[in-house]
Amino acid sequence: MKLAPALFALTLVLAAGARAGTVEPYSAQTFDRLTHEGRPVVVDVSATWCPTCKAQKPIVAALMQAPANRDVTLLTVDFDADKPVLRRFKVGMQSTLIAFKGAKEVARSTGDTTAAGLAALFRKTVE
Numbered sequence: 001m002k003l004a005p006a007l008f009a010l011t012l013v014l015a016a017g018a019r020a021g022t023v024e025p026y027s028a029q030t031f032d033r034l035t036h037e038g039r040p041v042v043v044d045v046s047a048t049w050c051p052t053c054k055a056q057k058p059i060v061a062a063l064m065q066a067p068a069n070r071d072v073t074l075l076t077v078d079f080d081a082d083k084p085v086l087r088r089f090k091v092g093m094q095s096t097l098i099a100f101k102g103a104k105e106v107a108r109s110t111g112d113t114t115a116a117g118l119a120a121l122f123r124k125t126v127e
Helices: 003-014 028-036 051-065 083-089 115-126
Strands: 022-025 040-046 073-078 096-101 104-110
Touching: 028 040, 028 073, 040 051, 040 083, 040 115, 051 115, 096 115, 104 115
Parallel strands: 022 073, 040 073
Antiparallel strands: 040 096, 096 104
Protein backbone atom coordinates (compact mmCIF):
# COMPACT_ATOMS: atom_id res chain seq x y z
CA MET A 1 0.00 0.00 0.00
CA LYS A 2 1.25 3.46 -0.81
CA LEU A 3 2.09 5.60 2.18
CA ALA A 4 0.14 8.74 1.15
CA PRO A 5 -3.30 7.02 0.88
CA ALA A 6 -2.67 5.15 4.12
CA LEU A 7 -1.80 8.38 5.94
CA PHE A 8 -4.85 10.10 4.44
CA ALA A 9 -7.10 7.25 5.58
CA LEU A 10 -5.60 7.30 9.07
CA THR A 11 -6.05 11.08 9.28
CA LEU A 12 -9.71 10.76 8.33
CA VAL A 13 -10.28 8.06 10.93
CA LEU A 14 -8.58 10.08 13.67
CA ALA A 15 -10.59 13.17 12.71
CA ALA A 16 -13.87 11.28 12.66
CA GLY A 17 -16.78 12.53 14.70
CA ALA A 18 -19.02 10.44 16.90
CA ARG A 19 -21.29 9.47 14.02
CA ALA A 20 -20.11 7.64 10.93
CA GLY A 21 -21.87 6.99 7.65
CA THR A 22 -23.87 3.80 7.30
CA VAL A 23 -22.59 0.74 5.43
CA GLU A 24 -24.96 -2.04 4.41
CA PRO A 25 -25.48 -4.57 1.64
CA TYR A 26 -27.34 -3.24 -1.38
CA SER A 27 -31.05 -3.84 -1.68
CA ALA A 28 -33.28 -2.20 -4.28
CA GLN A 29 -35.77 -1.25 -1.58
CA THR A 30 -33.15 0.52 0.53
CA PHE A 31 -31.60 2.28 -2.47
CA ASP A 32 -34.98 3.44 -3.75
CA ARG A 33 -36.09 4.66 -0.32
CA LEU A 34 -32.87 6.56 0.39
CA THR A 35 -32.68 8.22 -3.02
CA HIS A 36 -36.40 9.09 -2.94
CA GLU A 37 -35.78 10.79 0.42
CA GLY A 38 -32.94 12.80 -1.16
CA ARG A 39 -30.24 11.11 0.91
CA PRO A 40 -26.61 10.77 -0.25
CA VAL A 41 -25.76 7.23 -1.39
CA VAL A 42 -22.62 5.58 -2.74
CA VAL A 43 -22.98 2.19 -4.43
CA ASP A 44 -19.73 0.22 -4.04
CA VAL A 45 -19.31 -2.65 -6.52
CA SER A 46 -16.40 -4.89 -5.55
CA ALA A 47 -15.09 -8.43 -5.68
CA THR A 48 -13.16 -10.28 -2.98
CA TRP A 49 -10.49 -11.36 -5.47
CA CYS A 50 -9.90 -7.85 -6.89
CA PRO A 51 -6.62 -6.16 -5.86
CA THR A 52 -7.95 -2.73 -6.87
CA CYS A 53 -11.01 -3.25 -4.65
CA LYS A 54 -8.72 -4.24 -1.78
CA ALA A 55 -6.75 -1.01 -2.25
CA GLN A 56 -10.00 1.02 -2.23
CA LYS A 57 -11.41 -0.58 0.94
CA PRO A 58 -9.34 1.28 3.59
CA ILE A 59 -9.83 4.62 1.81
CA VAL A 60 -13.59 4.11 1.50
CA ALA A 61 -13.77 2.96 5.14
CA ALA A 62 -11.94 6.10 6.26
CA LEU A 63 -14.21 8.29 4.14
CA MET A 64 -17.25 6.70 5.77
CA GLN A 65 -15.81 7.72 9.16
CA ALA A 66 -15.28 11.35 8.12
CA PRO A 67 -17.70 13.81 9.75
CA ALA A 68 -18.59 15.30 6.34
CA ASN A 69 -19.91 11.89 5.23
CA ARG A 70 -21.96 11.05 8.33
CA ASP A 71 -25.19 11.16 6.29
CA VAL A 72 -23.85 9.02 3.44
CA THR A 73 -25.06 5.45 3.08
CA LEU A 74 -22.62 3.07 1.37
CA LEU A 75 -24.44 0.19 -0.29
CA THR A 76 -22.12 -2.72 -1.06
CA VAL A 77 -22.58 -4.89 -4.14
CA ASP A 78 -20.82 -8.21 -4.80
CA PHE A 79 -19.61 -8.11 -8.40
CA ASP A 80 -19.80 -11.89 -8.75
CA ALA A 81 -23.15 -12.52 -7.04
CA ASP A 82 -25.30 -9.45 -7.77
CA LYS A 83 -25.60 -9.46 -11.57
CA PRO A 84 -29.08 -7.84 -11.64
CA VAL A 85 -27.65 -4.87 -9.72
CA LEU A 86 -24.81 -4.58 -12.22
CA ARG A 87 -27.35 -4.43 -15.05
CA ARG A 88 -29.47 -1.85 -13.21
CA PHE A 89 -26.50 0.52 -12.84
CA LYS A 90 -24.75 -0.45 -16.10
CA VAL A 91 -21.60 -1.61 -14.31
CA GLY A 92 -19.10 -3.65 -16.32
CA MET A 93 -16.22 -3.86 -13.86
CA GLN A 94 -15.57 -4.38 -10.19
CA SER A 95 -13.94 -1.50 -8.29
CA THR A 96 -16.77 0.79 -9.42
CA LEU A 97 -18.25 3.40 -7.10
CA ILE A 98 -21.38 5.32 -8.08
CA ALA A 99 -22.37 8.44 -6.14
CA PHE A 100 -25.95 9.65 -5.86
CA LYS A 101 -27.32 12.86 -4.46
CA GLY A 102 -30.92 11.90 -4.06
CA ALA A 103 -32.08 10.09 -7.21
CA LYS A 104 -29.45 11.76 -9.43
CA GLU A 105 -26.16 10.07 -10.23
CA VAL A 106 -23.53 12.74 -9.60
CA ALA A 107 -20.26 10.81 -10.01
CA ARG A 108 -18.89 7.44 -11.07
CA SER A 109 -15.43 5.98 -10.68
CA THR A 110 -13.89 2.70 -11.80
CA GLY A 111 -10.47 1.60 -10.62
CA ASP A 112 -9.54 4.78 -8.75
CA THR A 113 -7.37 4.03 -5.73
CA THR A 114 -6.39 7.59 -4.91
CA ALA A 115 -7.64 9.11 -1.69
CA ALA A 116 -8.21 12.45 -3.42
CA GLY A 117 -10.24 10.92 -6.25
CA LEU A 118 -12.47 8.88 -3.94
CA ALA A 119 -12.91 11.82 -1.56
CA ALA A 120 -14.04 13.98 -4.49
CA LEU A 121 -16.62 11.34 -5.43
CA PHE A 122 -18.00 11.27 -1.88
CA ARG A 123 -17.99 15.06 -1.70
CA LYS A 124 -20.35 15.26 -4.69
CA THR A 125 -23.02 13.40 -2.72
CA VAL A 126 -23.09 15.89 0.15
CA GLU A 127 -22.41 19.27 -1.47
